Amino acid sequence: MTRSIMLVLFAALVACGASATPAAVARPPEKPPDKPAEPSTPDPAAAKAALLARERAAWDTAKPVFQNSCATCHSKAGKKAAKKKLDHFDLDTYPPGGHHTGTIGYTVREVLGLSGEKATMPYDAPGSVQGEDLAKIVAWTDAWEAADKGGAHPPAAPETDDD
Numbered sequence: 001m002t003r004s005i006m007l008v009l010f011a012a013l014v015a016c017g018a019s020a021t022p023a024a025v026a027r028p029p030e031k032p033p034d035k036p037a038e039p040s041t042p043d044p045a046a047a048k049a050a051l052l053a054r055e056r057a058a059w060d061t062a063k064p065v066f067q068n069s070c071a072t073c074h075s076k077a078g079k080k081a082a083k084k085k086l087d088h089f090d091l092d093t094y095p096p097g098g099h100h101t102g103t104i105g106y107t108v109r110e111v112l113g114l115s116g117e118k119a120t121m122p123y124d125a126p127g128s129v130q131g132e133d134l135a136k137i138v139a140w141t142d143a144w145e146a147a148d149k150g151g152a153h154p155p156a157a158p159e160t161d162d163d
């Protein structure tokens with residue numbers, strides 16, 4: 001009887017995720033440590049697809065920030081849109097259009113002051129993207145970089161200017 005009560009208690013503790021296990025009850029065996037980084041999937045196409053899916057999900061989270069802070073100049077419908085701005089960065093497509101597409105994750109980090117240089121965007125209020133908004137963009141640039149390093153992006157034409 002006492003034993004079954006203990007079992008129920010233990011089950012309840014485990015079920016609600018309590019961290020303190022009563023001394024009287026044996027601890028469940030520790031989870032074995034995660035194996036060191038081995039590719040979790042041996043199928044390269046599936047691995048690339050997973051990287052792209054993560055990048056796209058991060059973009060969807062960051063997109064409202066781009067819409068609020070950038071689209072007025074960097075989307076065709078934006079009030080201050082102009083060819084020159086769209087040629088750099090065009091939010092109407094994914095990946096974003098313009099001649100920076102092949103490096104866009106790094107380029108966006110640069111213009112937002114995440115690479116050690118001063119922020120240059122938004123053009124009319126550089127450095128104004130902050131806090132949670134900036135964190136969402138950072139998360140996207142990280143997912144973009146992971147996909148890029150994982151070979152998930154199509155080979156890009158080299159950049160045609162140096163600004």
Ligand code: HEC
Pocket residue numbers: 066069070071072073074080084085088089100107108111121122123124129163
């Ligand atoms: C008020 C208009 C305006 C807004 C808002 C704006 N931009 Fe720009 N953006 C420009 C202009 C103008 C250029 C071209 C600057 C130049 O040639 O020096 C530019 C260029 C860029 C470039 C290319 C930079 C380079 O080094 O070649 C990127 C990337 C960019 N913008 C990203 C953004 C992002 C991200 C945002 C939002 C956080 C944003 N912009 C908001 C006007 C704007």
